[in-house]
Amino acid sequence: MTAVPRRRRLPVRDRWLAYGLLAPACVAVALLVAWPLWVIVQMSLRPGRALELTKLLSQPLGFANFDRVLAQPSTWAAFGHSLVYTGGTLVPAFALGLGAALLFHRTFPGRRWLRSLLLLPWAVPGVIVSIGFLWMFDASFGVVNSVLRRVGVLSTDVAWFVDADTAMLAVILPTVWKSFPFFAITMLAALQGVPASLYEAARVDGASPLQQFRHVTWPGIRGSAMLAVLLNALWTFREFDIVFASTGGGPAGATETLGILLYREAFGSFRFGTAAALGVLMVATALVVVLLGYRWLREETR
Amino acid sequence: MTPRWHRYAFLALALLLVAIVLFPIYWMVVTSLLPSSIVLSRQPPLLPPPDQISFDAYAEVFHRRPVVAWILNSAIVVAGSSVISLVVATLAGYSLSRFHTPAQRVAGATLLLSKMLPGSLIVVPFFVMFTALHLTDTLAGLILANVSVGVPFATWMMKGFFDTLPRELEQAAKIDGCNELQALWFVILPLARPGLAACGIYLAIVAWSEFVFARTLVTKPANWLVTVGLQSFVGEYLVEWPLLMAAGVVSLLPMFVLFVLLEPFLVSGLTSGAVKQ
Numbered sequence: 259m260t261a262v263p264r265r266r267r268l269p270v271r272d273r274w275l276a277y278g279l280l281a282p283a284c285v286a287v288a289l290l291v292a293w294p295l296w297v298i299v300q301m302s303l304r305p306g307r308a309l310e311l312t313k314l315l316s317q318p319l320g321f322a323n324f325d326r327v328l329a330q331p332s333t334w335a336a337f338g339h340s341l342v343y344t345g346g347t348l349v350p351a352f353a354l355g356l357g358a359a360l361l362f363h364r365t366f367p368g369r370r371w372l373r374s375l376l377l378l379p380w381a382v383p384g385v386i387v388s389i390g391f392l393w394m395f396d397a398s399f400g401v402v403n404s405v406l407r408r409v410g411v412l413s414t415d416v417a418w419f420v421d422a423d424t425a426m427l428a429v430i431l432p433t434v435w436k437s438f439p440f441f442a443i444t445m446l447a448a449l450q451g452v453p454a455s456l457y458e459a460a461r462v463d464g465a466s467p468l469q470q471f472r473h474v475t476w477p478g479i480r481g482s483a484m485l486a487v488l489l490n491a492l493w494t495f496r497e498f499d500i501v502f503a504s505t506g507g508g509p510a511g512a513t514e515t516l517g518i519l520l521y522r523e524a525f526g527s528f529r530f531g532t533a534a535a536l537g538v539l540m541v542a543t544a545l546v547v548v549l550l551g552y553r554w555l556r557e558e559t560r
Numbered sequence: 561m562t563p564r565w566h567r568y569a570f571l572a573l574a575l576l577l578v579a580i581v582l583f584p585i586y587w588m589v590v591t592s593l594l595p596s597s598i599v600l601s602r603q604p605p606l607l608p609p610p611d612q613i614s615f616d617a618y619a620e621v622f623h624r625r626p627v628v629a630w631i632l633n634s635a636i637v638v639a640g641s642s643v644i645s646l647v648v649a650t651l652a653g654y655s656l657s658r659f660h661t662p663a664q665r666v667a668g669a670t671l672l673l674s675k676m677l678p679g680s681l682i683v684v685p686f687f688v689m690f691t692a693l694h695l696t697d698t699l700a701g702l703i704l705a706n707v708s709v710g711v712p713f714a715t716w717m718m719k720g721f722f723d724t725l726p727r728e729l730e731q732a733a734k735i736d737g738c739n740e741l742q743a744l745w746f747v748i749l750p751l752a753r754p755g756l757a758a759c760g761i762y763l764a765i766v767a768w769s770e771f772v773f774a775r776t777l778v779t780k781p782a783n784w785l786v787t788v789g790l791q792s793f794v795g796e797y798l799v800e801w802p803l804l805m806a807a808g809v810v811s812l813l814p815m816f817v818l819f820v821l822l823e824p825f826l827v828s829g830l831t832s833g834a835v836k837q
Binding site for chain 1: 566567568570571573574575577578581582584585587588591599600601602603604606647648649651652654655656658659660661663667670672673674675676677678679680681682683684685686687688689691692704705707708711712715740741765768769770771772776787790791793794801804805808811812815816819820823824
């Protein structure tokens, strides 16, 4: 976001037009973003288990929901799972995305079509991603175990999504698959912004390909790369579909992230208050990360 | 210049990478084309034996499950929410691009906030609100829920496109006797067509993939969307994989066609929005 320079006030006619064009969006945001947010904050501050809006808003205010959420061990376990899930997705997705971007920045025949195909996982709904990976990683009939058995890596059948030791890895893999195209797209665009003359100068100076990457490519794309990491971290931190549709948070809570725990509190136990309190804490965490990341990003790109 | 063999080396690498990345989709297709007797084997063949290929799983899944109804429901929600979001976002994006108002800061903050809101959180107030308004179990409710996600990012994306069009265009149109709205309609919008296409397909893919609203705000199986319908297979005692994969492939096709045809628009659109902001 760039700062808007101060200008003199708009002429009346333009002001009508400016706000008139904005009006539908303002209505949509007020009704569908601001109002729900207000309801969430209200819910989080009202202990008690009312499901109806009017009954809920007549409950007394208090911090009991937050006390409860912060005291229960499942919150901290879920927080830990969310961190492992987010970190475990970001690192390989970033590496794969950067590698793909560097490759597709070169010219070769058929690049346009191959690039479309490479980015295709981004368009696959999370639920279908889960279903596909559940099948590939099935203990007895899955193709992954079959290949690993044939190569001799596995002697027993690993139930990837069902075994508590492997379940986290099993939900991270499909998440990496779905999220790496975003990195590839943003870094491909950033690469196109690095002037070719810099590479020529580096070559004249006798820089090796690795040195070119370190001193020309990386400084040129670092800002975009870090922004992509930040946005993808936010996306993964709140990701729900893939985990819910594959393990549902199980086995025995081994993959229960904050998003899953929240949903279980709300629609499993119908404790909307604690679910809302958990959500407020989740958004607050994301906000702290964004503010820190944004400051750091601004210093990086200065 | 890159030597010729380099280009083919890059092509080979790219082909290898694409083959690995697309393997999960390939495996879905292969499973959907083979009978259970071959699929449920400890050593499934990596290449389908040509004489065993059949479309029986497709016929059967359409016969046994209301896949067509799910896809139609999804199509209604996708079309409704994408069109509403696109119209609202185009107007707002144009205003944000051309007039400096305090709304610009608010729009940026709203976008960021909506990127941080977990779907499983925002669905809680929607559930409570929609129950009060009798909007649960309706497709209209799902359309509204999707608009809530679509408008913030689509507005920002459209603003990015309008920023790339010079202001002189409207001034020229005004000299020719257009008023502001006519200038927008006759001059700016035709030029913004690639942007509208990118934004529309982005909205459509996001709405087509959406799961948590669809699962929570609609309970009657007749109103299920395709994502919810497919997920309902997984909890069953015996998952019929070829049928499930056939339904999955069918539900992927429309978005794949859109995506591959319009991907260049999408990439330029996404990046102009992502990098600038």
